Amino acid sequence: MNPRLLLWRLTPADAGPWHRIMRGALAELQGLFASDWAEWIDRPECDFRAVLERADCWAAGWAQGQPLAVGRWEALDSPDTATLMGVYAQPSARGAGLAAPLVRQLIAQAAAQGHHRIQLDVVATNLRALRFYRRLGFAPTATPPLRNPLGLDEIELALDLAPRLAA
Template identity: 40%
Template sequence: MSALSVREMTYADCDRVAGIRVRGWQSAYRGLMPQPHLDALSVAVDADRHRGRFSRRDGDVVDLVAERDGEVVGWACHGPYRDGDLRTADAELYALYVDPARHGIGAGRLLLAEAVRRCAAAGHARVLLWVLKENLRARRFYERSGFAPDGAEEPYEVDGAAVPEVRYVKDLTD
């Protein structure tokens, strides 16, 4: 097996990234969100959404993929922090998913490290992210990578079920 590598996502990656995202949701959020919602997620619909985003790219949002042996095994997306409709000077990790069949190979750590490196290189002082409050596995992952909760919480609802999110932050000025 070859080493993992990270590169920018291409249009041709949209289907694979959609599959990783949908399976990631179905795996990570089982028991945290209503199962009918997770069961209804569609790789085809998500792939169309990714293709649409590519046609509207403004250069601020960066999509990265992790590869091993030519296969995309993970995806991360970051850009300016969103405070409602406003974008701030901070960066935000919008998403990070690894194919559930590939957990434990280091793809998530590699994607996160590259996203953080790029945010620091772009001059951002902090990276923020939102994670489901009850997603303890993800919270431990981010904490091991130097992120910490900052006390902010957001209500989030899926099909009538409350699934609140907590915000994590990592200072990049050290």
């Protein structure tokens, strides 16, 4: 029997597991997140708890409290647009069908909060991530690529949530 996928919202009480998974993400994928390893390596767990207090962060896994994939969204620049960030699946969980349901949950949560669009930035050379988000309906915007602090070009992708709001 296959295990059942669980999705759950992370709260500040989940800072420990989220702290561990995000430090692993930043170490493995240096340069592919807006934040980098050096920026977060020495930060205490309370800094991670603060992110969970302000963001809608979700986890996916086979057992509650043991996240294998995480992601979050926040309303940063515009009340109509949500920003997807920090989506990561542990290497051992890749290909297991966790990331797509997790991102769909984040999209649904942003739409339920009245956002009309969700966007994210992906490093232009991260072809795996670009293919993944395109499969979920995201498309490049007209915004020219931006150079991140590590000197890598990032492409903005977006998904219109208006059809989800009407449903």
